Amino acid sequence: MFKYVTKRVYQMILVLFVVSIIVFFVMSFTGDPVLMMVTPDATQAQIDRARMELGLDKPLITQYFIFVKNILRGDFGKSYVFKQSAIKLIIERMPATLELVFVSVLLSIIVAIPLGVFAGAFPNKKSSKTIMLGSLLGISLPNFWVGMMLIFVFAVHFRVMPSSGRGEVVNFLGMRISIFTADGFKHIILPAVMLSIQSLAILLRLTRAGMMEVMKQDYIKFARSKGVLQNSLLFQHALKNALIPVITVFGIQIGKIIAFATVTETIFSWPGMGKLLIDSINRSDRPVMVAYLMIVAFIFVLLNFIVDIVYTSIDPRIDLR
Amino acid sequence: MVEKLLEVKDLKTHFHTFKGIVKAVDGVSFKLNKGEILGIVGESGGGKSVTGFSILKLIEDPGKIENGEIIFNGENLVNKSEREMKEIRGSKISMIFQDPMTSLNPLYTIQQQIEEVLKLHTDMNAKQRKQRCINLLDDVGIPQPEARLKSYPHQFSGGMRQRAIIAAALAAEPELIIADEPTTALDVTIQAQILRLMKKLVKEKNTSLLLITHDLAVVAEMVDRAIVLYCGQVMETGKIDDLIHQPIHPYTYGLLNSIPRLDDQKKRLSQIEGMVPNMFELPEGCNYSPRCDYCQERCLQEEPKIREIHEGHRVSCHYPLSREG
Numbered sequence: 018m019f020k021y022v023t024k025r026v027y028q029m030i031l032v033l034f035v036v037s038i039i040v041f042f043v044m045s046f047t048g049d050p051v052l053m054m055v056t057p058d059a060t061q062a063q064i065d066r067a068r069m070e071l072g073l074d075k076p077l078i079t080q081y082f083i084f085v086k087n088i089l090r091g092d093f094g095k096s097y098v099f100k101q102s103a104i105k106l107i108i109e110r111m112p113a114t115l116e117l118v119f120v121s122v123l124l125s126i127i128v129a130i131p132l133g134v135f136a137g138a139f140p141n142k143k144s145s146k147t148i149m150l151g152s153l154l155g156i157s158l159p160n161f162w163v164g165m166m167l168i169f170v171f172a173v174h175f176r177v178m179p180s181s182g183r184g185e186v187v188n189f190l191g192m193r194i195s196i197f198t199a200d201g202f203k204h205i206i207l208p209a210v211m212l213s214i215q216s217l218a219i220l221l222r223l224t225r226a227g228m229m230e231v232m233k234q235d236y237i238k239f240a241r242s243k244g245v246l247q248n249s250l251l252f253q254h255a256l257k258n259a260l261i262p263v264i265t266v267f268g269i270q271i272g273k274i275i276a277f278a279t280v281t282e283t284i285f286s287w288p289g290m291g292k293l294l295i296d297s298i299n300r301s302d303r304p305v306m307v308a309y310l311m312i313v314a315f316i317f318v319l320l321n322f323i324v325d326i327v328y329t330s331i332d333p334r335i336d337l338r
Numbered sequence: 339m340v341e342k343l344l345e346v347k348d349l350k351t352h353f354h355t356f357k358g359i360v361k362a363v364d365g366v367s368f369k370l371n372k373g374e375i376l377g378i379v380g381e382s383g384g385g386k387s388v389t390g391f392s393i394l395k396l397i398e399d400p401g402k403i404e405n406g407e408i409i410f411n412g413e414n415l416v417n418k419s420e421r422e423m424k425e426i427r428g429s430k431i432s433m434i435f436q437d438p439m440t441s442l443n444p445l446y447t448i449q450q451q452i453e454e455v456l457k458l459h460t461d462m463n464a465k466q467r468k469q470r471c472i473n474l475l476d477d478v479g480i481p482q483p484e485a486r487l488k489s490y491p492h493q494f495s496g497g498m499r500q501r502a503i504i505a506a507a508l509a510a511e512p513e514l515i516i517a518d519e520p521t522t523a524l525d526v527t528i529q530a531q532i533l534r535l536m537k538k539l540v541k542e543k544n545t546s547l548l549l550i551t552h553d554l555a556v557v558a559e560m561v562d563r564a565i566v567l568y569c570g571q572v573m574e575t576g577k578i579d580d581l582i583h584q585p586i587h588p589y590t591y592g593l594l595n596s597i598p599r600l601d602d603q604k605k606r607l608s609q610i611e612g613m614v615p616n617m618f619e620l621p622e623g624c625n626y627s628p629r630c631d632y633c634q635e636r637c638l639q640e641e642p643k644i645r646e647i648h649e650g651h652r653v654s655c656h657y658p659l660s661r662e663g
Contacts, residue, residue: 141399235440241396242435243455243506244428257445332445333490 094304103304112192114289121213129220137228155218164211181286216270227259268324349406364570377564385570429459432507438499442491449487455509474505497528576651
């Protein structure tokens with residue numbers, strides 16, 4: 018186990034290194050940030066001076082090594098716009114995004130798994146067919162449209178939900194969190210619903226497919242012949258076996274949820290790091306973009322690592338070596 | 339004193355498929371006494387397994403028990419609700435399956451899977467349950483049972499898995515065990531061991547056993563009485579000695595004749611001609627008539643009724659072979 022973890026940590030470092038190369042070089046092709054920063058009537062001398070101050074006059078390779086050296090010290094550079102540490106800007110906004118992602122992920126699990134189990138165990142029931150139809154809609158409807166419709170229906174028409182912002186926040190373990198206040202909770206519902214719909218539908222369908230397969234197995238019949246009760250038959254004997262592919266996809270889905278949070282945050286003016294990214298792209302604020310991408314890549318790699326660990330706790334046949 | 343444990347009367351289990359109705363079990367009746375081993379024999383598709391599953395009411399859609407009574411300990415199981423059946427399954431009647439490689443849940447330890455029966459059907463505490471599991475594994479001949487409790491099925495060989503399944507089936511000391519081809523998936527040496535083990539355990543505890551198999555050698559060695567099924571109907575039933583040595587139904591005779599003999603010099607093995615008929619298009623009259631060497635005009639028109647030829651020896655044939663034949 019320890020050996021496996023060390024091996025995986027090496028792999029993770031390697032992946033992040035490769036990501037850093039890609040991110041850095043792709044970023045350097047996205048236009049000249051100096052031109053965005055100087056005033057329109059700046060002279061060539063001023064432009065050159067700004068370029069020198071930012072270190073952008075050095076060869077690209079040298080720039081990259083400086084960049085890596087700084088990252089290793091935890092320094093992602095200063096935002097061109099805010100004149101603050103880029104990483105600090107992102108970390109400040111991270112709780113808002115993580116909170117939104119967390120609620121969405123939780124929502125998908127709570128809804129998708131039981132419905133998927135039901136639809137898989139009783140595929141011929143009318144309610145199962147309704148569930149499957151709903152999940153089809155969830156997969157096919159464009160995400161941003163669903164968000165706007167949610168705002169239109171619940172915020173504009175019925176006026177029961179707020180349409181933007183985070184509401185009241187409280188300090189929790191040094192982070193500013195909103196779900197613990199009634200107002201904040203109300204604010205998170207619509208964005209979380211929008212963000213979770215797609216992965217919810219995918220998880221539901223996967224769970225159902227897995228359940229349908231598993232319910233035909235001999236060990237389910239054997240369990241029934243032992244007199245096992247319905248709930249434990251479905252949610253223990255069967256679900257556990259159906260869960261392996263679901264978890265694989267789930268790891269990827271969490272990543273997708275984080276990525277899609279940028280869209281959701283934009284639509285609901287949610288002050289998270291996704292919105293910061295969009296703003297930074299619009300302003301060519303390179304250090305923030307780079308820092309964001311590196312952090313998201315890190316979260317992705319970490320999630321996949323966790324998923325692999327979770328496998329072994331579920332399936333004894335999966336060997337970590 | 340012989341005590342009746344199970345009586346199946348005119349059981350009909352039909353499957354309603356798109357293509358039509360399959361009468362998998364069509365009017366099967368038999369009795370099983372306490373401590374007795376009864377064999378159900380027949381070719382694949384004869385309705386043996388469905389009979390077994392019907393007794394536990396584990397028939398899944400599109401199958402349905404259409405008719406008949408399953409009287410177990412004086413109570414008719416056909417009328418029991420699913421909830422009542424759950425209390426019977428595993429505690430009063432348990433089942434052993436054909437393929438030990440797929441019958442155990444791969445994600446639970448051997449202990450969890452045996453213990454589950456005890457949790458559901460007894461008041462034992464955790465310590466007693468563990469001890470009982472150890473004893474059970476010991477009984478079925480698994481060495482170092484205590485160390486093996488924490489094993490997962492994939493760490494067991496086929497024979498050991500079947501032993502573990504038998505242990506689970508015996509856990510709550512049921513009165514009836516239904517074994518559906520328990521040794522078909524095992525190799526021959528293990529087969530003999532498992533069968534001997536089952537016979538010993540069943541006789542020790544005075545449990546009744548319903549042994550479903552297509553293997554007449556197994557039946558000859560194991561059972562007290564047997565019924566021969568063909569196309570969901572009983573062809574012949576009687577004491578095993580009568581069936582083996584003096585079969586009176588041509589089908590039983592054919593089955594017995596199909597067993598290769600070591601002392602035979604013939605080049606070709608004998609077999610029953612033809613195949614089990616398509617269950618959607620059963621022949622008129624006797625179901626066996628198209629394959630029967632002794633088929634006559636009457637067999638093609640009229641379905642034979644089961645009748646007693648000799649004490650305890652019943653047959654469903656218009657022209658049974660003579661007992662001396």
